[in-house]
Amino acid sequence: MLEKKNYYGIDLLKFTMAVCVVAIHTQPLYGIQSVAVQRLFDTITSLAVPYFFSVSGFLLFSKIDADISSEKNMEVCKKYLSRVLSLYVIWNIIYLPITIFGFKENNMSFARYVLDCIRGFLFIGQQFYSWQLWYLLSVFFVIASICIMAEHKIKDKNVFKIMMAIFLMGGGIGALTTVDFSEYRKIEVVIKCIKFIFGNGRILSGFGYIAVGWIVAKKKILGGRISIILGLILLGALYLAGDTWGFLLKFLIAEILLSASCKVTLPQHPIWEHMRYVSEIIYFTHMWVAFSYTLIFREFRYYGADIFFASTLIPIFLYYILYRSHMLSKVKTIL
16 A cells, blocks of 8 residues: 555646646637647647546555455445545536526427436436536446455456456447448447447546556556656657547556656645645536536637636636635535
């Protein structure tokens, strides 16, 4: 087990990645015609969620010794699982008014609305304008699966192999959903059924990226200049490859980013803890801000730099208000 310490590098990079998530959803470069610029933007921001997954895995497995199935380790996993489920339910409730708005905006029948909500909640991890919540559902699936495998006394190395197999399956689903099977009717029907249940397969990506955190937590990490050079090479490869098969490259890049952020030595200062909570407030609230901003100031589903800055700065200001009014401790349960 890793010794208890503060990883300020993680706090700093989590803040950066939270801003990247806002950028994904608000597209501050909207309107720029350069394909190269847009692709570079997509390449960099696409690393945000894999990094969040890897940090979740790292923080969990740094509390776990060898043999997950031991009583102590199972208690840690189940406590973490309960925490993630609570967050997922709470934030779905917080976003419920927007979900209802989306139902009316899209003129859906009540039956279709209920079906979409159930599908979104149980399998996809998102509702109207709450795209970021899929991360929590994916983490829940991963930890629940680990608990089930551990209770069946599956060895840790086999648990890891199964996680990687599911990760590859999710990536394969994502690749298949981009292929035109219109000439093969039966295959097309099967793909549509899979897509209806699992979307583009990203809900399964957490299995691989959380495994990254497991690897780093056990100190099987890259180091020094070699990792930096390799990271740049992989980033270039991701830029060229695009997103379809990019999940394999992101797996390696996430490991390098997490390893690097764990090794960063920063002076002790309260700013890092502030960044930790600010990043979480940005991540969870930015779509509420984006929705409100577009509803008041712009036509619906508007993208651009103005909504990006509003969706980033308003949550930061919200954190400042909570901190100054001594209310932060009361909302930490939903962060």
